Amino acid sequence: MEIYLLRHGIAEDGEPGKPDSDRALTAEGKKKLRAVLDVAADGGVCPALIVTSPYRRAVQTADVAVETLEYKGDVLRSRTLLPDSDPHQAWEEIRLHKDLDSILLAGHEPLFGRLAAYLLGCPALQVDFKKGALARIDIDAFGAQPRGTLKWMITARLTRDSPGLHSGRRAR
DSSP: OEEEEEEOOOBOOOOTTSOGGGOOBOHHHHHHHHHHHHHHHHTTOOOSOEEEOSSHHHHHHHHHHHHHTTOOSOEEEOGGGSTTOOHHHHHHHHHTTTTSSEEEEEEOTTHHHHHHHHHTTOTTOOOOOOTTOEEEEEOSOOSSSOOOEEEEEEOHHHHTTOTTEETTEEOO
16 A cells, blocks of 8 residues: 655644644645645656545645545544644554555654654654655555555655746646
8 A cells, every 4th residue: 555644734833722623724734735736747657545534724734635635535633643643553553454555654753754754664763744745655464563665755845946846736
């Protein structure tokens, strides 16, 4: 299975009295997300399923992925993708869908840095998961403990000066 981890894009700053879960993506956050997802789409990324944290910024991130990757299925919401969730719980969520070829998870730090390390079978590994970054980790077996392979990671910084980027879409 190809597992895509997509951290939410740049979001509004928190405000006193406003729940963290209500923070929305900024226009810049959406633009940078589209740039990352455009590169992924050009590389053939086409998830069989998208699962997102229920937080507003993650749901909006999943919506950008749906549009950019031309995803036609339903988007599932899962509390296993909340920022402080346990990587093992997220792994159990992935295992529910082990019959699929690919899954895209939209979520947060600190979970995604820890989840990437967990999926790679090295929980002590430090992964700097930038806002709007997308990583692909391949898994061949679905035992209690994963042993994945990191295939690539795309950050917004890598797309900023990419040739062919114009109006937020890459030439195809």
